[in-house]
Amino acid sequence: xxxxxxxxxxxxxxIETIVDANYPGNDIILESLEYLSLHYMKNLRSIWKxxxxxxxxxxELVVEDCPEINTIMLPADQQNWRKRYLPNLEKISLHxxxxxxxxxxxxxxAPSLEWLSFxxxxxxxxxxxxxxxxxxxxxxxxxxxxxxxxxxxxRFQLQNLGAIFxxxxxxxxxxxxxxxxxDQLQAQMQETExxxxxxxxxxxxxxxxxxxxxxxxxxxx
Numbered sequence: 233x234x235x236x237x238x239x240x241x242x243x244x245x246x247i248e249t250i251v252d253a254n255y256p257g258n259d260i261i262l263e264s265l266e267y268l269s270l271h272y273m274k275n276l277r278s279i280w281k282x283x284x285x286x287x288x289x290x291x292e293l294v295v296e297d298c299p300e301i302n303t304i305m306l307p308a309d310q311q312n313w314r315k316r317y318l319p320n321l322e323k324i325s326l327h328x329x330x331x332x333x334x335x336x337x338x339x340x341x342a343p344s345l346e347w348l349s350f351x352x353x354x355x356x357x358x359x360x361x362x363x364x365x366x367x368x369x370x371x372x373x374x375x376x377x378x379x380x381x382x383x384x385x386x387r388f389q390l391q392n393l394g395a396i397f398x399x400x401x402x403x404x405x406x407x408x409x410x411x412x413x414x415d416q417l418q419a420q421m422q423e424t425e426x427x428x429x430x431x432x433x434x435x436x437x438x439x440x441x442x443x444x445x446x447x448x449x450x451x452x453x
Contacts, residue, residue, distance in 0.1 A: 235264050237289075242271040249281045262287060269294040273301075280305045292323040302331045302355070322368075323347040327406065332356050335363050342366055350374040351406055358385060364393060370417055373398045373410065 239262070241247070250270070251262060262268075266289050270276065276298045280287070295304065304326070321342040326332060332353045335341075338360045345366035350356060351374065359382065364372070372379075376399040383394070398413045400406065 236262065237264055238267045239265060240267075240269040240271075241273065243273070245274045247273055248275050249278045250276075251279070252281045262290075264289055266291045268292070270298060271296045273298045276301050278303065278305065287321075288319055290318055290321050292325075293321065294325045295329065296325070296327040298328075299330055301329055303334050303337065304332075305336055318342045320344055323349075325349040325410075326353060326356075327351040329353045330355060334358070334360065336360075338362050340365055344368055346370045348372045349410060350378070351400055353378075357382065369393075369396060371396055371398055371413060373400060373413060375400050375402065 265287060268290060277300055295301065317339060318341050322344050323346060333355050340362040343366055346368050347370065372393060379397055400409055
């Protein structure tokens with residue numbers, strides 16, 4: 233289990249938490265995990281329970297159709313987790329979670345986070361600033377009416393995130409829309425990279441020209 237990189241669980245009705253770190257030895261069994269996907273877990277309450285997390289290598293988290301879960305993870309020792317919480321997590325997808333009220337509470341998480349996708353999470357009425365503090369965040373995805381209600385909340389003061397919000401239509405297949413958004417983001421990244429490379433090439437070429445000109449001036453003198 234220490235070398236496990238991908239884990240997909242579905243219809244495991246008896247599971248209430250994926251890892252209970254309160255039991256000795258359980259806190260290191262997923263230290264190599266990069267992808268975790270959970271579906272149709274009727275009694276799932278949490279992903280992680282206990283004072284520490286060893287999910288340092290986790291890059292993507294998907295949780296769908298888990299009717300009892302109300303928070304993804306809530307660290308027991310918030311001060312300890314501030315320095316080490318999910319450092320490589322880039323993508324979170326949370327769909328069809330009727331009781332979800334928060335992702336991680338007001339704990340700073342995932343400095344590498346790029347993608348946050350929500351759908352049919354009616355109880356999620358706030359995003360804490362610490363949950364969306366990543367400078368790499370490129371997309372927040374959800375229903376337009378959910379986003380409008382979120383922005384009207386007195387507790388939500390991050391209207392500048394509207395520039396990276398992508399609305400989801402209820403009458404169009406969810407996965408089709410997510411794939412289109414992903415393609416759009418990839419296209420934007422490809423457009424940005426050539427311009428950055430062009431600027432780098434220019435900066436490398438110009439000093440060479442100046443050196444050559446200076447050399448010729450010395451020869452004339």
